[in-house]
Amino acid sequence: MNFIIFINDDILNAIRQIPDETIDIVVADYPFKIRGDKKDYVEFIRRTGDEFFRVLKDGGNLIIINNPANMFYTMEHFQQFLFRSMIPLKRKHRFCPNKMFCFRYNLLLYLCKGHKDNWNYVKEDDYWNIEYSTGYNGHPSGLSTKLTDRILYYVRRKGYTVLDAFAGSGSFLLSSVKYGMNYIGVEIEQKYYEILRNRIDGVPFGYIIYNNPQNIQKILIGKKS
Numbered sequence: 001m002n003f004i005i006f007i008n009d010d011i012l013n014a015i016r017q018i019p020d021e022t023i024d025i026v027v028a029d030y031p032f033k034i035r036g037d038k039k040d041y042v043e044f045i046r047r048t049g050d051e052f053f054r055v056l057k058d059g060g061n062l063i064i065i066n067n068p069a070n071m072f073y074t075m076e077h078f079q080q081f082l083f084r085s086m087i088p089l090k091r092k093h094r095f096c097p098n099k100m101f102c103f104r105y106n107l108l109l110y111l112c113k114g115h116k117d118n119w120n121y122v123k124e125d126d127y128w129n130i131e132y133s134t135g136y137n138g139h140p141s142g143l144s145t146k147l148t149d150r151i152l153y154y155v156r157r158k159g160y161t162v163l164d165a166f167a168g169s170g171s172f173l174l175s176s177v178k179y180g181m182n183y184i185g186v187e188i189e190q191k192y193y194e195i196l197r198n199r200i201d202g203v204p205f206g207y208i209i210y211n212n213p214q215n216i217q218k219i220l221i222g223k224k225s
């Protein structure tokens with residue numbers, strides 16, 4: 001039986017409950033800022049990167065979305081992964097910081113843990129002309145499911161477990177279940193967590209749903225292969 005787990009918490013707390021090498025795909029659509037300065041942000045990325053590496057199975061994929069500046073400042077913390085691809089994602093609205101070019105795109109990075117091949121290889125270009133954000137239900141950076149479907153398409157497999165570390169409005173939830181995968185969504189903000197949970201209406205029968213469970217280890221260890 002497939003499962004969905006919703007967790008309303010900081011990813012750095014929630015992930016401590018997840019045993020080593022139990023996750024097939026980690027999706028990290030990072031917040032562009034956190035409380036604190038640039039040093040705090042880079043440290044946050046380092047800590048999450050190490051945790052994502054720990055929980056991923058050998059051959060598992062890490063998918064990161066962030067803006068170009070954050071990618072630049074944090075890239076060194078993902079060097080334990082194998083690089084697969086980097087794809088620009090066209091933003092819906094331009095953002096013009098002082099003294100810089102206006103941002104018209106964010107970046108999607110596919111990384112892999114180890115050399116085992118969990119990649120559904122197809123000969124396609126690394127430039128996609130696809131709607132990025134829909135701002136679903138009031139979440140300012142809610143991704144379009146067209147995009148999340150495509151992102152997971154290359155790494156999907158029935159029965160895989162996806163960890164959506166910054167779940168927001170939960171577009172990766174719908175794409176994960178579309179491909180018959182288990183889903184763990186973590187969201188720190190109560191108001192977005194409610195949007196995420198309400199999105200369950202779009203999920204087909206046949207999933208066990210857990211809200212803030214105390215026994216994630218048990219659920220995941222049962223699945224470990």
Ligand SMILES: C[S@@+](CC[C@H](N)C(=O)[O-])C[C@H]1O[C@@H](n2cnc3c(N)ncnc32)[C@H](O)[C@@H]1O
Pocket residue numbers: 009010011012029030031032034139141142143144165166167168169170171172186187188189192
């Ligand atoms: C870029 S948005 C993700 C959007 C999401 N992919 C969607 O389609 O709606 C980042 C999300 O991470 C959440 N967030 C920020 N810091 C977090 C943390 N430490 N742990 C978990 N979630 C966090 C934010 O509240 C925000 O909803």
